[in-house]
Amino acid sequence: MGEAIVITSGKGGVGKTTTTANIGTALASMDKKVVVIDGDTGLRNLDVLMGLENRVVFTLVDVIEKRCRLKQALIKDKRFSNLYLMPTAQTRDKNDVNIKDMLLVVNELKEEFDYVIIDCPAGIEQGFENAIVGADRAIIVVNPELTSIRDADRVIGKLDSKGLDRHEVIINRINYEMTKSGDMLSVDDIIECLAIKLIGIVPDDRKVTISTNKGEPIVLDDNSLAGIAFKNIAKRIMGEEVPYATLDGSSRSEMGFFASLKKIFKGI
Amino acid sequence: MVTDKIVIKGNKEGLNVVINMNHFSDFDDMLESLVKKLSQGKKFYKGSTLKITTELKYINEKESIKLKEILFDEFLISDCIFQDQDESTVRLFTGIYEGKTKFLRKTIRSGQSINYPGNIVIVGDVNPGAEIYAAGNIIVLGNLRGVVHAGTTGNEKAIIAALKLEPQILQIGSIVTRSPEDNLRPQYPEVAKIKNGNIIVEPYLENKYI
Numbered sequence: 001m002g003e004a005i006v007i008t009s010g011k012g013g014v015g016k017t018t019t020t021a022n023i024g025t026a027l028a029s030m031d032k033k034v035v036v037i038d039g040d041t042g043l044r045n046l047d048v049l050m051g052l053e054n055r056v057v058f059t060l061v062d063v064i065e066k067r068c069r070l071k072q073a074l075i076k077d078k079r080f081s082n083l084y085l086m087p088t089a090q091t092r093d094k095n096d097v098n099i100k101d102m103l104l105v106v107n108e109l110k111e112e113f114d115y116v117i118i119d120c121p122a123g124i125e126q127g128f129e130n131a132i133v134g135a136d137r138a139i140i141v142v143n144p145e146l147t148s149i150r151d152a153d154r155v156i157g158k159l160d161s162k163g164l165d166r167h168e169v170i171i172n173r174i175n176y177e178m179t180k181s182g183d184m185l186s187v188d189d190i191i192e193c194l195a196i197k198l199i200g201i202v203p204d205d206r207k208v209t210i211s212t213n214k215g216e217p218i219v220l221d222d223n224s225l226a227g228i229a230f231k232n233i234a235k236r237i238m239g240e241e242v243p244y245a246t247l248d249g250s251s252r253s254e255m256g257f258f259a260s261l262k263k264i265f266k267g268i
Numbered sequence: 269m270v271t272d273k274i275v276i277k278g279n280k281e282g283l284n285v286v287i288n289m290n291h292f293s294d295f296d297d298m299l300e301s302l303v304k305k306l307s308q309g310k311k312f313y314k315g316s317t318l319k320i321t322t323e324l325k326y327i328n329e330k331e332s333i334k335l336k337e338i339l340f341d342e343f344l345i346s347d348c349i350f351q352d353q354d355e356s357t358v359r360l361f362t363g364i365y366e367g368k369t370k371f372l373r374k375t376i377r378s379g380q381s382i383n384y385p386g387n388i389v390i391v392g393d394v395n396p397g398a399e400i401y402a403a404g405n406i407i408v409l410g411n412l413r414g415v416v417h418a419g420t421t422g423n424e425k426a427i428i429a430a431l432k433l434e435p436q437i438l439q440i441g442s443i444v445t446r447s448p449e450d451n452l453r454p455q456y457p458e459v460a461k462i463k464n465g466n467i468i469v470e471p472y473l474e475n476k477y478i
Contacts, residue, residue: 154378195375195392
């Protein structure tokens with residue numbers, strides 16, 4: 001039986017779909033059988049990010065409305081034979097999918113795949129409810145901005161109330177220079193505010209925009225900082241212990257007891 | 269008529285069964301009437317909390333155990349609380365040293381609201397967008413960044429204290445204030461209270477009595 005992971009945030013535009021595509025691709029590159037589900041009915045984008053937009057025939061809504069079998073709606077990735085996409089309909093809306101149907105689909109996929117990764121839409125309405133229903137754990141994507149953190153906090157509260165208490169946070173688009181100068185919230189500020197476990201830090205990388213437009217997940221680029229960060233996140237999802245890069249070359253695990261003391265005495 | 273003797277009310281905490289003992293000849297007479305009344309909606313009471321409000325001087329310990337057993341066995345309730353009718357009138361909190369207290373060991377997140385008719389102690393943070401309402405005092409062992417209202421029933425002696433007091437809106441009794449917009453973060457625990465009709469915030473120092 002596989003594990004279902006929902007990628008959520010509350011706020012739009014923080015990088016949920018990018019994260020879903022990249023984590024899915026990274027896990028597949030590590031020989032895991034993965035399916036990524038686009039939960040954003042009416043505003044699908046996951047197919048574009050994976051370069052599979054021309055291969056969509058049947059969708060999640062077709063499966064739910066019994067117009068096709070589950071396997072017919074799954075699209076095999078161009079690069080990895082163990083990675084599949086379950087697209088959703090573009091001409092329908094969130095209310096055309098209900099919790100019960102979504103749960104059946106996710107549970108069926110969990111029997112066949114190691115990881116089922118669900119791309120959650122923005123907001124906390126029906127689309128959100130559908131996306132989280134079958135999940136075993138949640139990954140919350142935030143940007144180092146107060147608006148994003150406020151919305152993520154609201155989402156964590158909602159997840160807790162639904163009994164989904166296994167959650168971690170990815171801090172996306174962090175800029176080391178701005179953090180250093182105090183113009184951007186630091187990783188520690190965000191973790192202190194959200195009070196949940198960190199699973200990854202993704203630096204701001206212009207290569208992400210290029211890869212998105214090409215329909216090629218950034219994890220395929222070994223020279224990209226963001227790509228390396230997503231690979232590390234995938235390893236952590238699998239249970240590996242990977243130190244967190246602090247974006248200045250050192251790793252967060254190097255911040256030991258004496259380093260902390262030094263920091264205190266320096267008055268930082 | 270049975271209806272006048274026993275009244276069942278629903279509230280936030282569960283179901284309140286008000287029994288007027290003066291209308292019954294003895295305990296068994298009351299018990300028979302109560303079982304008869306509750307039997308009308310037997311399924312409805314399953315798993316609920318029943319609060320029995322009556323003059324407890326008319327019921328001895330043996331009888332209260334018997335009553336509880338019947339309620340648990342026949343109606344499958346989850347909990348039974350007895351309250352003396354003489355004490356059931358709601359009293360205002362008049363100071364800061366009394367009343368029941370709710371302890372919460374968690375982060376109160378944006379969109380979450382806590383409302384309690386007593387004191388609230390939170391071992392954790394209150395994040396922006398969260399709301400805390402207490403009839404008594406509010407103590408936060410962490411950052412307080414949400415909306416807080418102590419003394420909701422009119423107690424102006426209530427206090428609000430936190431390790432880092434940075435609320436969006438702070439209210440004690442009927443007096444409201446908000447954080448200054450100087451972006452200065454508190455470096456020490458602080459206490460908010462009313463003095464001469466205004467809310468004042470002062471540092472909480474060791475050996476200092478409120």
